[in-house]
Amino acid sequence: MDAVMSEPCAEMGAGLSTRKVLMSALEAELMGLVGALTPANRIEGRALHRPFLLLWAIGKAVQGEIREHRWSTVRDTVGPLMTTYLDVPPGADQVLYPFWHLKTSDLWELADADGLTLTSNGRRPTLSALNASDPAAGLPQGAYALLSTEPEIAARVASHVVSTFFNPPPAGLLEDLGLADLLAERMGDALRPQVGExxxxxxxxxxxxxxxxxxxxxxxxxxxxxxxxxxxxxxxxxxxxxxxxxxxxxxxxxxxxxxxxxxxxxxxxxxxxxxxxxxxxxxxxxxxxxxxxxxxxxxxxxxxxxxxxxxxxxxxxxxxxxxxxxxxxxxxxxxxxxxxxxxxxxxxEGIPAGGDASNASSSRERYRRLTAAARRTADRRTRRSRLVEVERYYRSVTAREAVMLRSQDKCENRDCPGHPEERTDAGAAILEVDHVNPLARGGADTPESMIALCPNCHALKTRGRNRKRLQTALLKTARLRHEEFMSAAG
Incomplete structure (x- = not known):
């Protein structure tokens, strides 16, 4: 852990602005370490032992309890809680893992770790060695001082751990870890940055x-x-x-x-x-x-x-x-x-990328494939849900692309009073693809029911006094243009 987090925070009262800067630096480093905490991946899923022990230690700091805790205390206190909330088998082995390995994250200090007898593979101490020496462990001094004296920072750190690893938190978890009062109804608000910044x-x-x-x-x-x-x-x-x-x-x-x-x-x-x-x-x-x-x-x-x-x-x-x-x-x-x-x-699926618009044969073959893809999606719509609407939107893109291809960059209203020659920043024609018969009234997401219109003709079709007559004419035009392209495509 960096020196700024390891040293006590006794000099924070040197001045309000100095204190604020130091607090911000301490919180930034602590949040970086907490954010870097990665649970072990096991066959049965993510092992949340280390985040759980960290959250327990944060709760102890918030409640003003001592910084370091003996192995026997952690074993007998955290073990039953892990069995309850992590659904792990009871036993000291479940606590041994985070008690030893959390120190690799620089969020946990273990006294006299060098003197412990390790297992044959050297990955962790033996249970008998821990029981015999009963070493003390806890949060680094700087982290403990920050969390025990600054409830707003403690709330932000604890909220991050909960929302990342225990979401939603099981009933009773925050109470048993001593965090219920700190996080009551404000976990989302405690996080930084806040929405709107x-x-x-x-x-x-x-x-x-x-x-x-x-x-x-x-x-x-x-x-x-x-x-x-x-x-x-x-x-x-x-x-x-x-x-x-x-x-x-x-x-x-x-x-x-x-x-x-x-x-x-x-x-x-x-x-x-x-x-x-x-x-x-x-x-x-x-x-x-x-x-x-x-x-x-x-x-x-x-x-x-x-x-x-x-x-x-x-x-x-x-x-x-x-x-x-x-x-x-x-x-x-x-x-x-x-x-x-x-x-x-x-x-x-089934749609070639791009196509040579100057080549009538390839352009109309692409139109045929786009139409087939749009119809496949329309045929699959047998129920309504948000994801069905998402699919409808993106597959409608297929139909819209077909209509734009068919339009050849010109308004498809045969009585268009004038189509703007100006282009968009991307070099595209200023056209809007419209469902002649609106979707809300049973219109289909297929090219024969859609038409490319310039903004003026689109407004006439939607809000004009003679829109009913124009809509009838546009639907006929769309179908004729569609049949022409499909028949030319073979």
Whole structure:
């Protein structure tokens, strides 16, 4: 452990500003160590022995009890609690593991460790050696002083441990560990940063909360994952229509995205159903910690890399939640998590990447394949749920792409008074794909029911005085254009 955390905090009263700076540095180091704590992976799942012992020690510090505890005390006190809350077999061996190995995290000090007789493989002391010498162990002096004198910091540290490893906390856990009064109804509020905090740039976030200053998927100092979405950036992050969830593009600027690096971290959070932080920067605005989110699904779609080449990319479907605590999550989010099987839903199936728009044959063959993919999805929709709506949205992208291909960058209203020649920043035509017969009235997510319109014709179709007549004409046009493309595709 670093010297700043190991030394007593006796000089904190030197001055308010000096004390505040020192407290902030101590908390930052402590939170970094706590965030780095990784439970052992076993066949039956994650072994939470070390986080449990740490949480017990935090509770003792908060209650003002002594810093160091004899092995016999830990064995006889923590052992039964671990059996109750971790569902592990009773016995001193279950306590021996964290009592010895927690010291590797610099969050635990064990006196006279060098004099203990070790097992044959040298990985831990023998139980008889511990029982005979009964050594004392506990939090480092600096950490203990901080947690025992600063309840707000203690609440933040304890909240992080609980939300990371014991979420939701089993009934009675906080009471038995002496943390119920400290964390009563404020675990989510105790965590930092708080939702709504904003910063002018990524450097400013890192200066306060640590973490990488550039990467889009990366943890802060406390090792809780954050994802960053910049409206001016190269990725196609976007809210999902009418759902309020977010489609977040995976990690990797060029080439097919792979399940490595940031994407691998996202996969782990999806598997653990763990909340992460979502940061957003609107066009011309500041970075804001907008919401906690959980990953309810991952999809794969065709996109374009920064090199202009078509590539497969991941889309992580993020559902906002009030806090990282599971018992605060909305029912629809819990239902989506129960429905998610963790597989990648492939929206590129049977659809070639890109295509030569100047080649009529390849363009119309691509249209046929896009239409077939859209119909496959429409045929599978036999029930309604949030994830079905997510699928509908992303598979509708397939149908919309087909319609845009069919439009050849021109408004498909045959009576269009004038289509703007101006292009978007991405070089795309200014067109909006619309369901001629709205989805709410039974319209289908297939190209023959959809049409590409310029903004003016779209407004006339939606709000114009003669919209009924125009809608009838547009539906006929969409079907004729569809039949023309399908028949030319063979």
């Amino acid at each position: 904003s910063f002018p740039n990524r450097n400013a976030i890192s200066d306060v909360y640590g973490g990488n200053r550039v990467m889009g998927i990366t943890p802060l100092r406390d090792r809780t994952l954050s994802v960053y979405s910049d409206d001016e950036g190269p990725y196609q992050d976007a809210p999902i229509n009418e759902i309020g969830w977010i489609g977040y593009t995976g990690d990797g600027l060029t080439g097919h995205q792979r399940m490595v690096s940031g994407n691998r971290s996202m996969e782990a959070y999806q598997e653990q159903q763990r909340a992460l932080r979502y940061w957003h920067k609107p066009d011309g605005g500041q970075w804001s910690f907008e919401s906690w989110v959980v990953i309810v699904q991952v999809r794969q779609r065709w996109g374009v890399g920064t090199d202009g080449a078509a590539r497969r990319e991941f889309v992580w479907v993020l559902a906002p939640v009030p806090s990282p605590l599971r018992d605060t999550w909305p029912v629809e989010v819990l239902e989506a998590l129960a429905e998610d099987d963790g597989t990648v839903h492939d929206d590129t």
